[in-house]
Amino acid sequence: xxxxxxxxxxxxxxxxxxxxxxxxxxxxxxxxxxxxxxxxxxxxxxxxxxxxxxxxxxxxxxxxxxxxxxxxxxxxxxxxxxxxxxxxxxxxxxxxxxxxxxxxxxxxxxxxxxxxxxxxxxxxxxxxxxxxxxxxxxxxxxxxxxxxxxxxxxxxxxxxxxxxxxxxxxxxxxxxxxxxxxxxxxxxxxxxxxxxxxxxxxxxxxx
Numbered sequence: 001x002x003x004x005x006x007x008x009x010x011x012x013x014x015x016x017x018x019x020x021x022x023x024x025x026x027x028x029x030x031x032x033x034x035x036x037x038x039x040x041x042x043x044x045x046x047x048x049x050x051x052x053x054x055x056x057x058x059x060x061x062x063x064x065x066x067x068x069x070x071x072x073x074x075x076x077x078x079x080x081x082x083x084x085x086x087x088x089x090x091x092x093x094x095x096x097x098x099x100x101x102x103x104x105x106x107x108x109x110x111x112x113x114x115x116x117x118x119x120x121x122x123x124x125x126x127x128x129x130x131x132x133x134x135x136x137x138x139x140x141x142x143x144x145x146x147x148x149x150x151x152x153x154x155x156x157x158x159x160x161x162x163x164x165x166x167x168x169x170x171x172x173x174x175x176x177x178x179x180x181x182x183x184x185x186x187x188x189x190x191x192x193x194x195x196x197x198x199x200x201x202x203x204x205x206x207x
Contacts, residue, residue, distance in 0.1 A: 001135065004046070004144040005152050005185040009033040009063075011056040014181065019087045019097060020080070025055045030181060034060045036205040037182040038067035046070050047140035052078035052147050060182070061146040070144075077131040080148035082119040108167035121154075121167045128155045149179050159187060159195035182206065 009030030013020040026034065037060070046068055051061035053074040061072050087097050100115045107113035111122035119127075128151065135143070147155075153173050157165045179185070183201035190196065 001138075001140070001189045002142050003135070003187045003189070004041075004044075004142075005155065005187065006037065006060070006144065006146050007149050007152055007179045007181055007183050008052075008054075008056040008060040008146060009037070010181040017092050019083050019090050019092060020056075021088050023055050026059045030056070031059070031063070033182040033206060034063035037184075038064045040184070040205045041068050041144070045142045046144045047142045048073060048138075048144070050075055050078060050143060050145045052076075052080065052151075054079055054148075057146045057148065064144065064146070075131070075134070077127055077134060078145060078147040078151065081124045081150045081154075082117075084116040084118040086116060105171065108171065121170060124151065124154050125158060125165065127151075128158045131155065132158065150174075152179060152185065153177055156185065156187065156197065160197070177201075180206065 009026045010033060011020060011024040011030055012027045013024040015027045015029065041064060047070070049061050049065060049070050049072045051057050051072055051074050053076060057078070058074070064070075065072050084100060087094075087100060090097050103115055108121065111120070114120055132155075154170065156177070157170055157173050161169055177200065179201050180203040182205070183203045184199060185197070185201060186199040187195050187197050
Protein backbone atom coordinates (compact mmCIF):
# COMPACT_ATOMS: atom_id res chain seq x y z
CA UNK A 1 0.00 0.00 0.00
CA UNK A 2 1.21 3.47 -0.86
CA UNK A 3 -0.10 6.34 1.24
CA UNK A 4 -0.01 9.98 0.19
CA UNK A 5 -0.41 12.08 3.34
CA UNK A 6 -1.31 15.69 2.63
CA UNK A 7 -1.69 18.66 4.91
CA UNK A 8 -4.58 20.91 3.86
CA UNK A 9 -4.07 24.24 2.10
CA UNK A 10 -3.52 27.43 4.06
CA UNK A 11 -6.58 28.26 6.14
CA UNK A 12 -7.77 31.69 7.20
CA UNK A 13 -6.67 30.83 10.75
CA UNK A 14 -3.21 29.73 9.51
CA UNK A 15 -2.79 33.07 7.77
CA UNK A 16 -3.85 34.90 10.95
CA UNK A 17 -1.66 32.76 13.27
CA UNK A 18 -4.55 31.92 15.58
CA UNK A 19 -5.60 28.63 17.16
CA UNK A 20 -8.01 27.19 14.63
CA UNK A 21 -11.78 27.03 14.98
CA UNK A 22 -13.18 23.77 13.66
CA UNK A 23 -14.88 25.60 10.80
CA UNK A 24 -11.85 27.54 9.57
CA UNK A 25 -11.92 27.52 5.76
CA UNK A 26 -9.18 27.91 3.17
CA UNK A 27 -7.81 31.36 2.50
CA UNK A 28 -7.57 32.53 -1.11
CA UNK A 29 -3.92 31.48 -1.03
CA UNK A 30 -4.98 28.09 0.36
CA UNK A 31 -7.45 27.58 -2.48
CA UNK A 32 -4.71 28.33 -4.99
CA UNK A 33 -2.37 25.89 -3.20
CA UNK A 34 -5.07 23.21 -3.39
CA UNK A 35 -5.42 23.74 -7.15
CA UNK A 36 -1.66 23.45 -7.65
CA UNK A 37 -1.66 20.32 -5.49
CA UNK A 38 -4.48 18.76 -7.48
CA UNK A 39 -2.55 19.15 -10.72
CA UNK A 40 0.40 17.25 -9.14
CA UNK A 41 -1.81 14.17 -9.01
CA UNK A 42 -2.88 14.19 -12.66
CA UNK A 43 -0.30 11.51 -13.47
CA UNK A 44 -0.04 9.79 -10.08
CA UNK A 45 -2.11 6.63 -9.43
CA UNK A 46 -4.76 7.24 -6.75
CA UNK A 47 -7.53 4.76 -5.98
CA UNK A 48 -9.42 6.73 -3.34
CA UNK A 49 -9.27 9.97 -1.35
CA UNK A 50 -9.67 9.79 2.43
CA UNK A 51 -10.18 13.11 4.18
CA UNK A 52 -10.80 14.74 7.50
CA UNK A 53 -14.32 16.24 7.42
CA UNK A 54 -13.19 19.68 8.67
CA UNK A 55 -13.80 22.55 6.26
CA UNK A 56 -10.17 23.21 5.32
CA UNK A 57 -9.41 19.56 4.55
CA UNK A 58 -12.74 19.04 2.81
CA UNK A 59 -12.07 21.97 0.48
CA UNK A 60 -8.58 20.64 -0.27
CA UNK A 61 -9.89 17.13 -0.97
CA UNK A 62 -12.63 18.48 -3.24
CA UNK A 63 -10.05 20.40 -5.30
CA UNK A 64 -8.15 17.15 -5.84
CA UNK A 65 -11.33 15.24 -6.65
CA UNK A 66 -12.24 17.85 -9.27
CA UNK A 67 -8.94 17.17 -11.02
CA UNK A 68 -8.71 13.36 -10.76
CA UNK A 69 -12.33 12.30 -10.29
CA UNK A 70 -11.84 9.86 -7.41
CA UNK A 71 -14.30 9.16 -4.59
CA UNK A 72 -13.83 10.98 -1.28
CA UNK A 73 -14.48 9.11 1.97
CA UNK A 74 -14.57 11.33 5.06
CA UNK A 75 -13.30 10.03 8.39
CA UNK A 76 -13.19 11.68 11.80
CA UNK A 77 -10.05 9.62 12.43
CA UNK A 78 -8.16 12.08 10.20
CA UNK A 79 -9.35 15.22 12.03
CA UNK A 80 -6.93 17.57 13.74
CA UNK A 81 -6.20 17.34 17.46
CA UNK A 82 -8.95 19.07 19.44
CA UNK A 83 -7.63 22.19 21.18
CA UNK A 84 -8.85 23.54 24.55
CA UNK A 85 -12.13 25.34 23.89
CA UNK A 86 -11.06 28.48 25.74
CA UNK A 87 -8.05 28.92 23.43
CA UNK A 88 -9.90 28.70 20.10
CA UNK A 89 -9.43 31.88 18.11
CA UNK A 90 -6.62 33.21 20.31
CA UNK A 91 -3.28 34.13 18.72
CA UNK A 92 -0.75 31.31 18.98
CA UNK A 93 1.55 33.69 20.88
CA UNK A 94 -1.17 34.62 23.40
CA UNK A 95 0.03 34.29 26.99
CA UNK A 96 -2.72 31.80 27.91
CA UNK A 97 -1.93 29.67 24.84
CA UNK A 98 1.77 29.69 25.72
CA UNK A 99 0.97 28.78 29.33
CA UNK A 100 -1.13 25.83 28.14
CA UNK A 101 1.68 24.61 25.87
CA UNK A 102 4.25 24.90 28.66
CA UNK A 103 2.01 22.95 31.03
CA UNK A 104 1.51 20.31 28.38
CA UNK A 105 5.29 19.89 28.09
CA UNK A 106 5.59 19.59 31.88
CA UNK A 107 2.90 16.87 32.00
CA UNK A 108 3.84 15.15 28.74
CA UNK A 109 4.58 11.87 30.52
CA UNK A 110 1.14 11.67 32.15
CA UNK A 111 -1.30 10.01 29.71
CA UNK A 112 -4.31 11.13 31.76
CA UNK A 113 -3.41 14.83 32.09
CA UNK A 114 -5.56 17.51 30.41
CA UNK A 115 -5.39 21.29 30.44
CA UNK A 116 -9.18 21.37 30.00
CA UNK A 117 -11.28 19.66 27.30
CA UNK A 118 -8.59 19.13 24.65
CA UNK A 119 -7.45 15.86 23.10
CA UNK A 120 -4.14 14.91 24.68
CA UNK A 121 -1.19 13.10 23.09
CA UNK A 122 -2.28 9.63 24.22
CA UNK A 123 -5.73 10.15 22.74
CA UNK A 124 -4.40 11.41 19.39
CA UNK A 125 -1.92 8.51 19.23
CA UNK A 126 -4.74 6.05 19.93
CA UNK A 127 -6.76 7.62 17.13
CA UNK A 128 -3.78 7.33 14.77
CA UNK A 129 -3.55 3.64 15.71
CA UNK A 130 -7.24 3.19 14.88
CA UNK A 131 -6.62 4.84 11.52
CA UNK A 132 -3.84 2.38 10.72
CA UNK A 133 -6.20 -0.45 11.62
CA UNK A 134 -8.80 1.13 9.34
CA UNK A 135 -6.26 1.22 6.50
CA UNK A 136 -5.40 -2.45 7.02
CA UNK A 137 -9.01 -3.34 6.20
CA UNK A 138 -9.00 -1.50 2.87
CA UNK A 139 -8.18 -3.09 -0.48
CA UNK A 140 -6.90 -0.03 -2.35
CA UNK A 141 -3.20 0.11 -3.24
CA UNK A 142 -2.84 3.90 -3.67
CA UNK A 143 -4.58 5.98 -1.01
CA UNK A 144 -4.50 9.77 -0.76
CA UNK A 145 -5.24 11.18 2.70
CA UNK A 146 -5.97 14.85 3.38
CA UNK A 147 -5.36 15.67 7.03
CA UNK A 148 -3.73 18.15 9.42
CA UNK A 149 -0.25 18.98 10.68
CA UNK A 150 -0.37 17.57 14.21
CA UNK A 151 -2.25 14.43 13.24
CA UNK A 152 0.07 13.85 10.26
CA UNK A 153 3.17 13.99 12.47
CA UNK A 154 1.50 11.74 15.04
CA UNK A 155 0.61 9.18 12.38
CA UNK A 156 4.10 9.18 10.86
CA UNK A 157 5.64 8.94 14.33
CA UNK A 158 3.52 5.91 15.13
CA UNK A 159 4.43 4.30 11.81
CA UNK A 160 8.12 4.75 12.52
CA UNK A 161 8.41 4.21 16.27
CA UNK A 162 5.43 2.03 17.16
CA UNK A 163 4.98 1.68 20.91
CA UNK A 164 8.20 3.65 21.46
CA UNK A 165 6.47 6.75 20.09
CA UNK A 166 6.31 8.77 23.30
CA UNK A 167 5.31 12.39 23.97
CA UNK A 168 9.01 13.23 24.21
CA UNK A 169 9.63 11.84 20.70
CA UNK A 170 6.60 13.75 19.45
CA UNK A 171 8.01 17.01 20.80
CA UNK A 172 11.17 16.43 18.77
CA UNK A 173 9.17 15.62 15.64
CA UNK A 174 6.89 18.60 16.20
CA UNK A 175 9.80 21.00 16.17
CA UNK A 176 11.94 19.27 13.55
CA UNK A 177 9.52 17.79 11.02
CA UNK A 178 7.48 20.79 10.01
CA UNK A 179 4.97 20.62 7.18
CA UNK A 180 4.02 23.21 4.57
CA UNK A 181 0.39 23.64 3.63
CA UNK A 182 -0.34 21.06 0.89
CA UNK A 183 3.02 19.35 1.55
CA UNK A 184 2.99 15.70 0.39
CA UNK A 185 4.44 12.93 2.54
CA UNK A 186 4.63 9.48 0.94
CA UNK A 187 4.78 6.27 2.98
CA UNK A 188 4.69 2.72 1.69
CA UNK A 189 3.86 -0.50 3.51
CA UNK A 190 5.84 -3.59 2.51
CA UNK A 191 4.71 -7.22 2.38
CA UNK A 192 5.66 -7.72 6.04
CA UNK A 193 3.46 -4.81 7.12
CA UNK A 194 6.35 -2.42 7.86
CA UNK A 195 6.00 1.22 6.88
CA UNK A 196 8.76 3.11 5.06
CA UNK A 197 8.85 6.84 4.35
CA UNK A 198 9.70 7.71 0.75
CA UNK A 199 9.08 11.48 0.76
CA UNK A 200 8.58 14.11 3.45
CA UNK A 201 6.71 17.39 2.89
CA UNK A 202 7.17 17.64 -0.89
CA UNK A 203 5.78 21.04 -1.85
CA UNK A 204 7.47 21.54 -5.23
CA UNK A 205 4.05 22.36 -6.74
CA UNK A 206 4.12 25.64 -4.82
CA UNK A 207 7.18 26.80 -6.78
